[in-house]
Amino acid sequence: MIIGAIESASDGVITGWMHCRSSILTGQTVLAYLDGVCVGSGEIGTFRQDLCDAGLADGKLGFSFPISLPQQNDARRVVVSLQNCEAFLLQPGARVVDSSAPAQPDTYVCGRLPGSDRLRWMRNVAAFEAKDYELMRTLIEFGAANEVIDSEQPEDRLRKVFELAALGPVGIGHVDIPAEANLATYMSDHRPAGHSGLFALVGDRRTTVSVQETPEAMPGTRADAPVVGGIEYMFGPNMALILRRWTPFSATRLNAGKVRCYFPTYPEDLVASAEVAAAQAETTSERRAFS
Known part of the structure; x- marks a missing residue:
């Protein structure tokens, strides 16, 4: 089961994260698509403290790579896929959030059938x-x-x-x-x-x-x-x-x-995990602000 989120798609760069409970995705290639055309590729592996704190593997689940778009307004329609996988991360409601915000698994994808x-x-x-x-x-x-x-x-x-x-x-x-x-x-x-x-x-x-x-x-x-x-x-x-x-x-x-x-x-336990991750990230930010 793959979970993740696209957190920012602007200024020619797309960022987010992806995790699979049954497989290690660190080092795997991800592809960005616009209307079925590949517009960029990158690799999973950026360390994310918020994801690590939430218990998602070792936290090396982030990605960030350049994308080439006909028009900047097209950024809201870009989707991201793991290479050789039918599962996609979407931008729900065509919403792009700041990449500095706590990770939220906004998109649940149940798309890759077992081989x-x-x-x-x-x-x-x-x-x-x-x-x-x-x-x-x-x-x-x-x-x-x-x-x-x-x-x-x-x-x-x-x-x-x-x-x-x-x-x-x-x-x-x-x-x-x-x-x-x-x-x-x-x-x-x-x-x-x-x-x-x-x-x-x-x-x-x-x-x-x-x-x-x-x-x-x-x-x-x-x-x-x-x-x-x-x-x-x-x-x-x-x-x-x-x-x-x-x-x-x-x-x-x-x-x-x-x-x-x-x-x-999303099953209820994933929703709860997302809320816990957000709360932990907010608490961590507050502690840093007072340290």
């Missing part, structure tokens, strides 16, 4: 039930999958799906999509649902969409990109359509009824 080899290993050691293994395998190979849900409590099963993808605990959020909206365009244009690693669509009526199945959608591809050789998938009150980020699909929303999009969010 095929790791998935098979987890299946062999019974870490996955058979149905869960098949669901993850389908998402890895095709970028989309259907899943049976309880129409009264869809969150129960969908949270489990997001946790399987994240290999750790997650919270769950949702947005109701306006009836007049084009579904795919709405998912590309709106945060946080359209920018989560996975999201799930549920409706009060049976709705069919055309999905371009792909094992490796290009980072930055819009969900409403042209669909080539689309395969029909459906969702409804008892069936969710789970889509991986950047998997193109097409749906006009005609006669679609009410559509709700579910997506992963």
Whole structure:
């Protein structure tokens, strides 16, 4: 599970931090993207006392590197990714904060599915039930999958799906999509649902969409990109359509009824950790001011 934040993206430099509980990211390459185009790269490794104090590894989780942008106003739309990883750090609400502020893990990303080899290993050691293994395998190979849900409590099963993808605990959020909206365009244009690693669509009526199945959608591809050789998938009150980020699909929303999009969010323990980190950083600053 990867957490982190973009803290500043201005004056041609982007700064922030990134941490993974199960892997050492120090020395790993991070890439900055604008509309799917790489505009800069750097390395994780800057020491951050606030992160160290919060118990996040040894604190060497920061990054800062130059970015090249067509216009300075484009800085608010830059995202950062770990190299060879589908998970991205975003700037929630197009908000850029001062890099001197205490670290806050504003963005939770549940986007990198376990690789095929790791998935098979987890299946062999019974870490996955058979149905869960098949669901993850389908998402890895095709970028989309259907899943049976309880129409009264869809969150129960969908949270489990997001946790399987994240290999750790997650919270769950949702947005109701306006009836007049084009579904795919709405998912590309709106945060946080359209920018989560996975999201799930549920409706009060049976709705069919055309999905371009792909094992490796290009980072930055819009969900409403042209669909080539689309395969029909459906969702409804008892069936969710789970889509991986950047998997193109097409749906006009005609006669679609009410559509709700579910997506992963911070689990409560991460929110608490962020609050503790901020409080510790503030206390440390006050002590230094009086020393």
